[in-house]
Amino acid sequence: MPPRSVVTGRSTDPRRRFAEELRLLRTQRGESLRQLGKALGWDASLFGKMERGQTIGSPEVAEALDQHYGTPGLLLALWELAAADPTQFKERYRRYMSLESEAVSLWHYAVALLPGLLQTEGYARALLSAGGLTGDALTRQVDARIARCEVLHADNAPQFRTILSEGVLRTPLADTSEWRKQLEHLVAMGERTNVAVQVVRHDAGLHALTNTHTMFLRLPGGSTVAWVETGYSGELVQESASVERLQHAYDAVRDLALSPADSRKFIIQTLEEVPCEPST
Known part of the structure; x- marks a missing residue:
């Protein structure tokens, strides 16, 4: 069983830190991505993307990896930090x-x-206001959301x-x-x-x-x-x-x-x- 790593000590970026821990645990175990995928029942490409920081997967995957590596709660905690990182959220949303x-x-x-594609201007404004937006920032976000709705009215x-x-x-x-x-x-x-x-x-x-x-x-x-x-x-x-x-x-x-x-x-x-x- 690999030793449980300390959550702090390497990268301070939550997503990168999660990917680093995944790579370390797998290499310490001496497993290939193919072997890991076969052991847990997920496609090996998913674990490759997680180790490269292209995705963080789901909490169910993090829990399964914790069980596999004998690190109860560690990877799930790192997953939650990566999921909550606002910079990464914005990147994924873009x-x-x-x-x-x-x-x-x-x-x-x-x-x-x-869904945003079916919201009226009044609904969008109330929702975004409840989220804390005000003034020009609120107006820009409402305008952007209503503009997105036009996709359902286009010829194609x-x-x-x-x-x-x-x-x-x-x-x-x-x-x-x-x-x-x-x-x-x-x-x-x-x-x-x-x-x-x-x-x-x-x-x-x-x-x-x-x-x-x-x-x-x-x-x-x-x-x-x-x-x-x-x-x-x-x-x-x-x-x-x-x-x-x-x-x-x-x-x-x-x-x-x-x-x-x-x-x-x-x-x-x-x-x-x-x-x-x-x-x-």
């Missing part, structure tokens, strides 16, 4: 945005918030499917008039031929994506990547086996969702429950 602009189709699951618009947790529709804006506009916009977008909106009711129970926002991007060459986001980090998933596992989870959630037609009725019912503004 890469995701670039791929989103190229995608020929997109599949999305929402835990608590509407990609196919877009979103599956919304019922919680998304049960979290209204404080401004009821803006909330009505958002729900009306959601209904209208669901009528477009390139957009499908589905809802997963609360009574569908727990499922594999209960706490994970997920977006799949099918790229022009036929490959698919995924963006997975929780409350504290986001990760671009490109390794094929990992993407496939996420797709199986997504398909299972889709089986639980209302049909697009029934989802439209549910959204309209939610809209009818929004209080009308008092007349003046």
Whole structure:
């Protein structure tokens, strides 16, 4: 069993530090990437990318590596530091945005918030304000988000499917008039031929994506990547086996969702429950 390394002492960059530890533990064990992949059941290319700092993988992978190397909690702690690093998050998100602009189709699951591609200006402003943005910075971010929505209206618009947790529709804006506009916009977008909106009711129970926002991007060459986001980090998933596992989870959630037609009725019912503004 290799000795447990001290978390501090080499690179201070969280992502690089994680990659260094992975390489060290494997070389101390005398394993090849192929042997490691066979032992843990993941594609060897994933571990190669993790050791090169191209991806940090998932917490499940970090936990499996901790068990394999006999370093309980060490790699998971380093993974959490790497995932929380804001510099790396921005880098990964820029890469995701670039791929989103190229995608020929997109599949999305929402835990608590509407996807940016379906947000109205009022919804985007309220959401970004809640995140702490103000003034010119807020205006720039709102404008950028609304500009992204135009991709669904282009002549060669990609196919877009979103599956919304019922919680998304049960979290209204404080401004009821803006909330009505958002729900009306959601209904209208669901009528477009390139957009499908589905809802997963609360009574569908727990499922594999209960706490994970997920977006799949099918790229022009036929490959698919995924963006997975929780409350504290986001990760671009490109390794094929990992993407496939996420797709199986997504398909299972889709089986639980209302049909697009029934989802439209549910959204309209939610809209009818929004209080009308008092007349003046």
